[in-house]
Amino acid sequence: MTGAAVLLLDAAGPESAALVRAASKRGLQVHAATTTADAQVPAPELAGQVVTDFARLDRAVEDISTYARRRSVGAVLTANEYLTELAALVCAELGLPGNAPSLAHAARDKAAMAGVLTAAGVRIPCTRLVHDDTDLQNALADMRIGLPCVIKPVDAAGSAGVTVVTSPADTAAAANAARVARGRYGVNNAGNAGILVQAYVAGDEYSVESITQNAVTTHLAVTRKVVTGGAHRVETGHSLPVRLPPATEAAVHREVDAAIRAVGIRHGASHTEVVIDADGRCTVIEIAARLGAGHIGLLLQHALGIDVFAALLDVALGHPAALTPTAHGHATVRFITAPHAGRLTALTGFPKQGPGVPFVRWRAAMGGLVNTAASNADRLGCFVVTGPDAAEVEQRADALARQIHVQVDPTPAPDDCDQLNSASRSAIAP
Ligand SMILES: Nc1ncnc2c1ncn2[C@@H]1O[C@H](COP(=O)(O)OP(=O)(O)OP(=O)(O)O)[C@@H](O)[C@H]1O
Ligand SMILES: [Mg+2]
Incomplete structure (x- = not known):
């Protein structure tokens, strides 16, 4: 279908960039759908963009489909975890290959996911959706859950707001962290969607x-x-x-x-x-x-x-x-995290791209505040090692990781601490 255009829901991030490159290589035009808050001048490799509100699914489906029809879009896809349901809905609306629109929600909302997986006989940890403290206490008393257990948001990602709880004393803080870490774009954020309490699976x-x-x-x-x-x-x-x-x-x-x-x-x-x-x-x-x-x-x-x-x-x-x-062959990616919270003051020994190391990326700003790893957003950088032999690749990656020294100045004074969370995230360049 030479000449057909492709539409990406959210064109940011390394996976989207790779999709744009793959499409451009074939001479396909690439369009993007973006949400009002993220909207910016489209990157030069994009043929155009439609700005909509990802939080309002019906509206977004209509805006994106109208845009796509006018530009002969022959494929709609996304690499963005938060937009997989919207992608399925848009594909269905346009009659393009996509996932079942009525079920796509279950690949995003972990409460719905637990329901459909259980019904399909898939082995999953016992999962309870809780809305208030009474529900929470009942879930914790459920013999199928016990301690340790995992408390997590219904629809976040990147480990944000996920806590492995080992003591009853930690449940309130964990529940609060899960409540706060809601999905991006506000999809599902209306009302009290609850949080999940799940049995811990060892292995x-x-x-x-x-x-x-x-x-x-x-x-x-x-x-x-x-x-x-x-x-x-x-x-x-x-x-x-x-x-x-x-x-x-x-x-x-x-x-x-x-x-x-x-x-x-x-x-x-x-x-x-x-x-x-x-x-x-x-x-x-x-x-x-x-x-x-x-x-x-x-x-x-x-x-x-x-x-x-x-x-x-x-x-x-x-x-x-x-x-x-x-x-x-074999390939591994290793992520670097901060040894403790504080201000990033030095980095030495970070690998360079070269033979067997096809990709390196450092994203934490020098002098910025960093956190110990509590979610993927706290990772400071990464490198990839590849080669024909698994053991050699792993050894080389281990050796490269040992050479990296991340210096973080002692934990900031107490009044800086409140700012640590958001500051550490803004210190991470895209
Ligand atoms: N029931 C469980 N038993 C044991 N460990 C768990 C359980 N649930 C979550 N975890 C641990 O917490 C991590 C994050 O949980 P989960 O994958 O549910 O969150 P997420 O935000 O969707 O993460 P990501 O988007 O990075 O995959 C898991 O990779 C696993 O290490
Ligand atoms: Mg996960």
Whole structure:
């Protein structure tokens, strides 16, 4: 469909940039939909943009569809976690390949997700939606939950507002953190959407990166995660592809296939987070109807030779997607976090891009305030290492990580502390 245009819902971020490059390479015009608050002069590589209000789904569907019809848009997609439901609704309105509009909400709202996954027989942690303190106490007293438990927002992302609670004394603060960390754009923010209390699942964390086309799913890779311990779990590394024992892999794929169907993913990427326990049992923590963030697309490209961005364009355009690996290597991304909260004063030993290190990114401003990692937004930078051999790649990444020294001045005086949260975020350049 040469000459067809592509429309991205939110064109910011590295995954969107890669989609724009993939589309431009094919001579496809790229348009963007943006929300009023984020609207800015469109980047030169964009053919145009429609500004709407992402918080008002009906209105956004109408604005975007009207814009798309006038420009012969042949594909609508998004890499933005918060816009996957809107993407499904717009695709349905325009008759383009997309996910089931009636189920797309369940890939975003974790209460709805728990409902559809349970109904589909997917193994998930016992999850209770709570709206007030009485609900919260009842959930904590539920024998299927117990302690430790996890308290999390219904619709946030990037680990924001997620707390692993080990003591009853910490529940009030955790509940408050979950209430405050609501989804971006205000979607679902009207009224009291509640928070979730979930059983804690012990085990190793993985994600499964998949692409579904015409309701047929290809699992591209299993990714192993390194996650911080303690109350706030932040992903500090992804490595792929992981070779699980065949029986475990089959069990994981079974759960993930069922989860993909349950949330109505028919055309597009998915990123399913699972925990595998000591007995090889797989529990699904969540599923997202988008490509894994944290540079997972880049890892797939380098380790397996799969151009996921080109593949996602093909899926969105309704063309057959090339999903067969053409390489058999390994790739890892490591994220750097601050040793403690304070002012970032020095950084030494951060790797440079070069052979086997295809990507490095430092995003924390020198002299700015930084936080210990409580969510993905607190990560300071990252680097990617790739190569043919998994053990060598991991060793090299470990060695590079050991050379990095991040100096953070002692915790600021108490009156600075209140500002720490927002200041540390604004110190992070896009
Ligand atoms: N039920 C659970 N049992 C054990 N650990 C959990 C559970 N729920 C969440 N976690 C931990 O907290 C992390 C963040 O939780 P979750 O994935 O639900 O939040 P999120 O905001 O959607 O994160 P992201 O967008 O980064 O995937 C998980 O990666 C995991 O380490
Ligand atoms: Mg998650």
